[in-house]
Amino acid sequence: xxxxxxxxxxxxxxxxxxxxxxxxxxxxxxxxxxxxxxxxxxxxxxxxxxxxxxxxxxxxxxxxxxxxxxxxxxxxxxxxxxxxxxxxxxxxxxxxxxxxxxxxxxxxxxxxxxxxxxxxxxxxxxxxxxxxxxxxxxxxxxxxxxxxxxxxxxxxxxxxxxxxxxxxxxxxxxxxxxxxxxxxxxxxxxxxxxxxxxxxxxxxxxxxxxxxxxxxxxxxxxxxxxxxxxxxxxxxxxxxxxxxxxxxxxxxxxxxxxxxxxxxxxxxxxxxxxxxxxxxxxxxx
Numbered sequence: 679x680x681x682x683x684x685x686x687x688x689x690x691x692x693x694x695x696x697x698x699x700x701x702x703x704x705x706x707x708x709x710x711x712x713x714x715x716x717x718x719x720x721x722x723x724x725x726x727x728x729x730x731x732x733x734x735x736x737x738x739x740x741x742x743x744x745x746x747x748x749x750x751x752x753x754x755x756x757x758x759x760x761x762x763x764x765x766x767x768x769x770x771x772x773x774x775x776x777x778x779x780x781x782x783x784x785x786x787x788x789x790x791x792x793x794x795x796x797x798x799x800x801x802x803x804x805x806x807x808x809x810x811x812x813x814x815x816x817x818x819x820x821x822x823x824x825x826x827x828x829x830x831x832x833x834x835x836x837x838x839x840x841x842x843x844x845x846x847x848x849x850x851x852x853x854x855x856x857x858x859x860x861x862x863x864x865x866x867x868x869x870x871x872x873x874x875x876x877x878x879x880x881x882x883x884x885x886x887x888x889x890x891x892x893x894x895x896x897x898x899x900x901x902x903x904x905x906x907x908x909x910x911x912x913x914x915x916x917x918x919x920x921x922x923x924x925x926x927x928x929x930x931x932x933x934x935x936x937x938x939x940x941x942x943x944x945x946x947x948x949x950x951x952x953x954x955x956x957x958x959x960x961x962x963x
Contacts, residue, residue: 903915
């Protein structure tokens with residue numbers, strides 16, 4: 679156990695004390711750049727995010743955990759690697775005893791999530807999409823590290839090269855912005871890609887849909903054929919969307935929408951089509 683003041687632990691020393699190197703086969707790339715680590719909580723405080731209970735996913739040796747404890751009232755850290763979870767319990771024994779830190783050993787996609795006010799995490803790349811879309815419906819502010827390409831697609835505007843299903847889905851739950859790109863040199867071991875820090879602010883969309891799950895399946899379906907017109911995309915993907923009568927949707931929809939391609943439509947346009955599909959397309963129950 680150390681008695682180092684929170685917010686001042688050396689990331690490389692934490693890795694050494696953990697007694698275990700990152701396993702890239704498990705998507706472990708530890709953030710070790712002090713400057714980046716110091717800036718991350720600031721992106722939350724600058725946006726007046728409630729840091730009374732922060733959820734961290736993929737805590738690893740605890741470098742970001744240390745910075746979060748200096749900024750937040752309480753932190754819950756989820757770590758699936760048993761050795762790193764044990765290290766966290768030893769390293770931060772004082773904070774755990776003071777009820778400021780809880781270490782949950784397990785998979786973030788499987789464990790019960792606590793009530794939290796914000797999540798700030800350096801996510802494992804391989805599971806980042808699944809984790810993000812477990813967190814987004816919770817309607818809490820998020821500050822998450824992704825591969826830059828993924829981050830840019832999350833934040834993309836309609837009719838841009840990066841715009842797609844990910845952009846519409848993320849925007850359904852939150853305003854999304856890329857606040858910083860992070861080079862490979864900030865990590866140990868270095869990933870082969872540049873990373874990016876994304877900040878999401880919960881918001882209600884400026885449209886409504888009759889069923890969120892159906893809306894997500896509809897988006898998944900039509901974006902599999904993003905280069906085709908929506909007329910063809912709706913007809914060709916009924917096996918994905920679950921529509922029993924896709925032709926009824928095509929016949930009832932506005933011609934301009936049916937002639938457009940998915941990458942050109944705004945989120946509200948998808949909501950209009952999904953609502954129509956739900957009403958006349960005979961979706962599976």
